[in-house]
Amino acid sequence: MSSRTTISRITAIGGLSTAVLLAATACGAGGPAATSGSAGSSxxxxxxxxxxxxxxxxxxxxxxxxxxxxxxxxxxxxxxxxxxxxxxxxxxxxxxxxxxxxxxxxxxxxxxxxxxxxxxxxxxxxxxxxxxxxxxxxxxxxxxxxxxxxAEIILYRKDLFEDAKNKADFQAKYGYELAAPTTWKQYQDISEFFTKDGMFGTDVKGGVETEWLAHVLQAGSPMVLDENNKVVIDNAAHKEALDFYTSLVKDAPSGAAQVDWAAAQNLFNQGKTAMTRFWAHAYRQIPKDSPVAGKVGAAPMIAGSAGVGAVPxxxxxxxxxxxxxxxxxxxxxxxxxxxxxxxxxxxxxxxxxxxxxxxxxxxxxxxxxxxxxxxxKGTATATRPATEKWQQIVDTVLVPMLQKAVAGGDSATLLADAKKQIEDLLK
Amino acid sequence: MRLAERTTHDAGAPAGVPAEPAVHTATRTTHRRRGVNREGLEAGRRSTRALLWVLLAAAMVLYGFPFLYLLFTSFKTPIDTIAVPPTILPREWTLENYTNALGRSGVLASFVNSVQTAIISTVLSLALAVPAAYGITRYKTLSGRIFIMAALVTRMVPPVAIGIPLASMMAGAGLADTPIALSIAHTTISLPLSIWLMSSFFEAVPRDLEEAATVDGCSRLGALWRVVIPVVSGGIAVTAIFAFLASWNEFLFALLMTAIRSQTTPVVIANFQTQFGLDWGSMTALAAVYSIPVILLTLLLQRKIVAGMTLGAVKG
The missing domain is CATH 3.40.190.10 (Periplasmic binding protein-like II)
Known part of the structure; x- marks a missing residue:
């Protein structure tokens, strides 16, 4: 068969197919039109x-x-x-x-x-x-x-927390009973305790900001902006929360700056971390073939000086x-x-x-x-500031700042820089 | 007929080397004796050949590994897909991901939409690019040169910059959520590349062929249809593949312009990543299935593609 004959046939088939497809495109394959319904439509x-x-x-x-x-x-x-x-x-x-x-x-x-x-x-x-x-x-x-x-709650390895040897060792070392943490101090102690033999006490997420903001609320400050939209990211509560956040880096897997929700969830589901602060839905999404399936307990988010707080x-x-x-x-x-x-x-x-x-x-x-x-229902629980620039603040200021902080940056300097950047964004 | 067949050989298709001059053969023999590599991996020093094979294998692994990893992941159990550290092969093989992915509502419809959109976009692109490229290469006017440069410039505009206005325009024209709207949008992506590709293929065809056809009684359009198009058929196949792939894999315009009835599979694949987690198994299973038609198409047109690639490299 010559090239010309082949081309003629291909052209004919292509033309026919296109005509059929063009006719079909009037409705598409997915169902009815996706335009806002007419008045009175049900x-x-x-x-x-x-x-x-x-x-x-x-x-x-x-x-x-x-x-x-x-x-x-x-x-x-x-x-x-x-x-x-x-x-x-x-x-x-x-x-x-x-x-x-x-x-x-x-x-x-x-x-x-x-x-x-x-x-x-x-x-x-x-x-x-x-x-x-x-x-x-x-x-x-x-x-x-x-x-x-x-909202973020605490997910923890019930099997490890209920282990008799772990309980006795923890009691001996810290002077109180091993149980799901309710305060920052307890969270730090338990994280430290379980960081051994290739396991880590917790994760630290440098790639997302919400968790640190929850700690800010727990420390008694509104997040980043006060009710008058004044930037308060350099106040004492923000610094306290950031210092607490970075204090956990030593008890978390390396590469904290890159850890986001997916990575943290994977680490926990793989049994690499004893605790995680995570969105509550994750409790019901633990794979059945996970080594931690059936061994996980849930507790409310930890409290700071202002009480239990989270970002819904x-x-x-x-x-x-x-x-x-x-x-x-x-x-x-x-x-x-x-x-x-x-x-x-x-x-x-x-x-x-x-x-x-x-x-x-x-x-x-x-x-x-x-x-x-x-x-x-926590006393410190609050929603994010209502500003159109919020996503921009998160992407360009908060996450980069957290990544520098978990990599060892000075918290006061980072917060002061962040304040200036946010003020520029809000101008 | 004969003219067309002859021109295919003249234009440099690889098969067209039946009667090499004796002097070339002699020269090649001499070079072979000296160990000079004149025919790629099949000649030259053994060490050079080995090195080239190693480099080729490394390049293949580099390009092929992501797809193989995707393929293996599609057969993994949920916990295996998120293993830390990751494993290449599944510890336990399962087809559950394929069942989940293909059983999801809207997947079949999205396949049909993808096929419709890609074919229409490819046909539109070729129908516009072939005459445009022919005109530019044959008439060589200033406006033609400006046009082809302008076509290239449109490739430099980020698609998101035109995606949103384009979606509004389509909605205004009553084409919201239709495959034809998406096909037109996809043609804007593939058309500049198609014009450039086809121009290079037309450049490779000697003008003498058309003149000979004209002498034999063909009109200009007749010469184009009977002589030039058959010669560049390999190039058209290459261009069609690129245009088809540009539409088949396109995501942004599909995201902005489709909803219920014309959603294509790339958007459905992306839907496996939600704010609450990523279903790696189902996502990779659907991606693997979605790549099958493209692989088949490439295999089917392999000879044409190779011929087309070589065609573009030879000037008349």
Missing amino acids: TVNVLVEAGGHAELTGVAEQCKKETGVSANFVELPYDGMFNRLSSEFSSGNVSFDVAALDSVWLPSFKDAVQPIDEVFTDEVKKDIFPALVKEANVDGHFIGMPAWTN GPWYLTVPKATKNTEAAKKFVKCAYDYNDKGIESNLGLASRISAFEKYQDKAGYESFKPLIETL
């Missing part, structure tokens, strides 16, 4: 981060049964979601009727979403953790309904101003509150209502819930 498009999809699946099923509102989920990876939201909100043409937003994005998108004050009755507010009620209220209006929340990690359901389907969207948001406990039965196993967590807290497999509730 179907809503819900934009959600990939990990949160399962959280809302049970809610969606129940919502369809009870109210007739069905949901199509637009699932996106976390790293690209902010760009997608920015793109659609700025164009005024949205492909979704409900968007699940990370709490740190609320200040950035506050002008693009509708108030949902009518959903926040007194009864509702009583059943949501106080820090979340406060965060959902931006400029005097409630703009997001927490769909699920999380909630996601809020919001209704864009640009949606044409406001009524059904708000019904879905209400469903997410009414059937909030459905999320607990998903892989992630989280909710946002206090009553939902309490309903499961005594069930087997949900041992992390009591410590989570106690942490979320």
Whole structure:
């Protein structure tokens, strides 16, 4: 067969295929159009981060049964979601009727979403953790309904803590009983005690900032900015928290500057660390074939001088101003509150209502819930500062500063430098 | 017909070396005796050959290892995928990751969308690049030179800078969340490269061939279709592969422009990394499956690709 004949055939096949494909592109293979529904439609498009999809699946099923509102989920990876939201909100043409937003994005998108004050009755507010009620209220209006929340708690190796020899040795060395830590001092002692024979007492995460910020709250200061948006990162509480944080480096695996959530979780699940401060959902995600499966205990986050404190990690359901389907969207948001406990039965196993967590807290497999509730109700627990620049502050100032600190930098100097950089960013 | 076959040989395709002049053969024999490497790995000193083989093997390992590691990870159990330190081979082989990945809702649809988008984008890219490149190389005008430089400059713009406005434009045109919108976006990525590639292939075709075809009664378009296109068919295959790959693996535009009905597989693969953890097993399993069509396509067009690569290196 000559080249020309071959080309003619390829061209014919290509042309035919293209024509068929072009005809098919009118609908795509994934289902119905993802444009904001028309007014009065009973179907809503819900934009959600990939990990949160399962959280809302049970809610969606129940919502369809009870109210007739069905949901199509637009699932996106976390790293690209902010760009997608920015793109659609700025164009005024949205492909979704409900968007699940990370709490740190609320200040950035506050002008693009509708108030949902009518959903926040007194009864509702009583059943949501106080820090979340406060965060959902931006400029005097409630703009997001927490769909699920999380917080760092202590996960520890129950088998090691209950070992008779370890108990006796610890008692002899430190003068008190070995148990899940409740204070900074105990956390330091236990970390030191278990750092031997190729094992480490804890991890130190230089690649993420939230854990250090939790210690700042425990030390009695607001995180980075005070209520008047004044930069307070160089105050005594921040330095105290940073010194505590870096004091654990000697009892943690090397390369702390690069350790992030995934690395810390791996280290713990592999049995390399005796304790970790980690998001509560991780308790239920320990692989069944992990050497630590069935050997892990959970406790509330440790306390500093201001008490137990953590930075909650909630996601809020919001209704864009640009949606044409406001009524059904708000019904879905209400469903997410009414059937909030459905999320607990998903892989992630989280909710946002206090009553939902309490309903499961005594069930087997949900041992992390009591410590989570106690942490979320902690006296020092607070949400991140409500500034549009927060993510920028984290990425360009806080994480680089922490990486230098865990590598041995002088805490006072680093905090002073960080203050100047943040002030420049906020100008 | 004969003209086309003859020109394929003349243009330097590797197969076209049937009748070498005697003087060349004699020279090569002399060089071989002196141990000079004239034919790559098949000739020269044994030590040189060994060194070249070692370098080649090292390069293969360097390029192949990430894919092999991905492949092995797709057969690991969950705890093996996050082992510290990591292991190369699975301690226990399992197909569970493939079951999980392929059983996830939307995966099959995303495959169909990826195929649709890549084919349309490739056809669009070729349909525009072939005449553009032909015109630039044959007419050699100032505007042609400016055009081809401008096409190159568009490659230097970060895709994210045009991704968001492009997504807004597509939504404004009523094409939100459609494979055709994504195909057009992908064509903007592959078109400049396609024009440059095709230009180099057309440059390699001697003008004498077209003139001969014209003398035989062909119009300019007839000469292009009957003579030039068959000669550069290897180059078109190479260009098509690059255009197809550019669309097949593209992530950013797919992330910004697709939602429910036109989401492609790279976005679905990325969805295994969530804020709450990374499902390495399922992610690598889906990535391995997704790479199969590209590997098959490359194998299928291997001869054309090799011919095309060589074609671009020979001037008429």
